[in-house]
Amino acid sequence: MFCPQCGKADQLADAYCRQCGFLLPDLTKPVKRESPPEEHLKANIVLSVLTIIASFTMAALLYAILGFRSDTHPLIYATAGILIAMGGWHIQTLIRTLKVKQQFKRRTPPAESALPTTQPAVQSVPTPRLLNTADFTDTVPASVTENTTKHLAEKTYKSS
Numbered sequence: 001m002f003c004p005q006c007g008k009a010d011q012l013a014d015a016y017c018r019q020c021g022f023l024l025p026d027l028t029k030p031v032k033r034e035s036p037p038e039e040h041l042k043a044n045i046v047l048s049v050l051t052i053i054a055s056f057t058m059a060a061l062l063y064a065i066l067g068f069r070s071d072t073h074p075l076i077y078a079t080a081g082i083l084i085a086m087g088g089w090h091i092q093t094l095i096r097t098l099k100v101k102q103q104f105k106r107r108t109p110p111a112e113s114a115l116p117t118t119q120p121a122v123q124s125v126p127t128p129r130l131l132n133t134a135d136f137t138d139t140v141p142a143s144v145t146e147n148t149t150k151h152l153a154e155k156t157y158k159s160s
Contacts, residue, residue, distance in 0.1 A: 041101045048094040055087035 014026035
């Protein structure tokens, strides 16, 4: 294997180049497939529900066990309040995730048979209406120096 950075030969795959230190990937291994957005939405829904349940349960337990006593530290109330706020935040996250999931369901393309076959999807327009015909009378030569350097060989220059 050759290093794509410095070109050194005889390198091992899935290692670093012995000359420049560039990471050499192993191209024989399969690339991890990317999961579709729907799978991410499912994971977000599950994690949001678990977080909602856990945060409200912990807040309720804090209030039930340690709350409303004479020796309860104010941080207990602050912690319970943060847990309630975190649960509320995840409720709105869950609602938004469900709305996005509905949008994905609406965006799924209809079956091929449901498409009307009488009208084409894109209307074609003849090209002359969109573009002017090409005019090659005013072209520039390929090289500006093309006609200027060929006479250099004819002249002889004397060095001093």
